[in-house]
Amino acid sequence: VTTTVLDRAVRVPVAGVEHPGPSAICRIGLLGLGNVGSAFARLARDPSASFAAVGFTPAVAAALVRSPAKPRGSDLAPLITDDREAFFAEPVDLVVEALGGVDPAFTLVSRALARGIPVVTANKSLIAAHGDELSRIARRHGTALRYEAACMAGVPFLGTFERRPLAARASGVTAILNGTSNYILSALAAGGGSFAGALADAQRLGYAEPDPSMDISGADAAEKLTILIRLFGRLVVEPARIPLDAIAEVDGEDMSAAAAWGGAIRPLARAAWRDTAIRAHVGPAFVGGTHALAHVAGVSNGIVIDAERGTQCYIGPGAGPEVTAATLLDDVAEVVTERRVRTPACPVVEAATAVTVPDSAWFLRLGGALPSDIADLLGSYGIWCTRLERRGARVYALTCSATPARIHAALDAVRAATGADAAGVPAIVEEASC
Numbered sequence: 001v002t003t004t005v006l007d008r009a010v011r012v013p014v015a016g017v018e019h020p021g022p023s024a025i026c027r028i029g030l031l032g033l034g035n036v037g038s039a040f041a042r043l044a045r046d047p048s049a050s051f052a053a054v055g056f057t058p059a060v061a062a063a064l065v066r067s068p069a070k071p072r073g074s075d076l077a078p079l080i081t082d083d084r085e086a087f088f089a090e091p092v093d094l095v096v097e098a099l100g101g102v103d104p105a106f107t108l109v110s111r112a113l114a115r116g117i118p119v120v121t122a123n124k125s126l127i128a129a130h131g132d133e134l135s136r137i138a139r140r141h142g143t144a145l146r147y148e149a150a151c152m153a154g155v156p157f158l159g160t161f162e163r164r165p166l167a168a169r170a171s172g173v174t175a176i177l178n179g180t181s182n183y184i185l186s187a188l189a190a191g192g193g194s195f196a197g198a199l200a201d202a203q204r205l206g207y208a209e210p211d212p213s214m215d216i217s218g219a220d221a222a223e224k225l226t227i228l229i230r231l232f233g234r235l236v237v238e239p240a241r242i243p244l245d246a247i248a249e250v251d252g253e254d255m256s257a258a259a260a261w262g263g264a265i266r267p268l269a270r271a272a273w274r275d276t277a278i279r280a281h282v283g284p285a286f287v288g289g290t291h292a293l294a295h296v297a298g299v300s301n302g303i304v305i306d307a308e309r310g311t312q313c314y315i316g317p318g319a320g321p322e323v324t325a326a327t328l329l330d331d332v333a334e335v336v337t338e339r340r341v342r343t344p345a346c347p348v349v350e351a352a353t354a355v356t357v358p359d360s361a362w363f364l365r366l367g368g369a370l371p372s373d374i375a376d377l378l379g380s381y382g383i384w385c386t387r388l389e390r391r392g393a394r395v396y397a398l399t400c401s402a403t404p405a406r407i408h409a410a411l412d413a414v415r416a417a418t419g420a421d422a423a424g425v426p427a428i429v430e431e432a433s434c
């Protein structure tokens, strides 16, 4: 048994990298030098990240960017180019992808894998759209593909479950997968300003996606959710089929009402599966105070896995550039130091048939001059309230479990009767009295 990448890594100097003595230099081709790529390049040079202890020194040998003239640290890579041929002409032992988006990332990652070069990526869009195909290419060429940083980069758990198919047997997941939207909702809950101000803060801190509408609409979390559905549910589903609600549907008053009832409104991504049918939703949801995710605030991420062996919960930091870079570099370390190439597992996966919104309890916001028999009006639509309370100009209610169709019919009826606002988000609560 031989080492793989390290055996191929030549013991020659790379510009700007002091030769590490007995450990080999791992020459890295870096796709993208934006928030994540730059953080990765800086961390790779950081002498305190003692990779020599595990037998190698990472060295970024070349970086591919869109605009090479853009001002950035010239010491980040000896070659910074927008020329793909020049990039691929550089001898590298491993490619790290931090471009974002599906194209040209798919073309470039496939090209590296087809040459037998291992790839480590932070790109959830790429893995959600083409994870299976890329795994097959990697397997065919006897090389590795790692994407721990693509979903909850600050909480490394994907690889663990990938290696443990029995532990990964699960019937569903409930998660906070997008730090930006959790940060915004938490800021609204704290009464600390506007939606736009909280989003600007998240962007300044490098948490937001290059296009923040992906965070706010839930599309970013939907991509990550499909990665989890594939891993835990063995089902393939396109992100566009996951029903979404934007976090902009809730405001600070809703957050205060949720807090007054001991809970919180969080940006949840949920999925449960049976055979090939999936019930899934991404959007703001009320979470009762006893739920583990009720207390996952700010930019943090968390996941509750309904595993066959019992419920498991992982909570940790959201994925800023530095955290993501560290997870990428850990994946690099794992790939270059493993004694045998761990080609991506290609588990038997099936295509999902139906994808529908799950039934749940609901947290309702009813505005305007409501009839005194509002609970009866809701009841006439089969919606039973476990809690109903006026707060200023609004009434808030928590209901028993109901189908989305039934709740929307009831809210339409309230709007028709009052001419006022009536809206609801799913509620994850213990339904003792329903």
Ligand SMILES: NC(=O)c1ccc[n+]([C@@H]2O[C@H](COP(=O)([O-])OP(=O)(O)OC[C@H]3O[C@@H](n4cnc5c(N)ncnc54)[C@H](OP(=O)(O)O)[C@@H]3O)[C@@H](O)[C@H]2O)c1
Pocket: 031, 032, 033, 034, 035, 036, 037, 064, 065, 066, 067, 068, 070, 082, 097, 098, 099, 100, 101, 103, 104, 122, 123, 124, 125, 149, 150, 153, 206, 207, 208, 209, 210, 319, 320, 321, 324
């Ligand atoms: N930001 C985070 O905290 C975070 C966390 C987890 C995962 N991620 C993932 O990490 C990836 C990168 O995110 P980011 O925030 O670093 O994005 P970013 O700041 O926009 O950086 C993208 C980089 O890719 C380069 N690039 C884009 N299109 C290109 C093209 N067609 N050809 C060549 N180069 C191209 C850009 O070049 P220029 O510099 O010349 O424009 C830039 O250097 C994404 O997949 C994202 O989902 C990000």
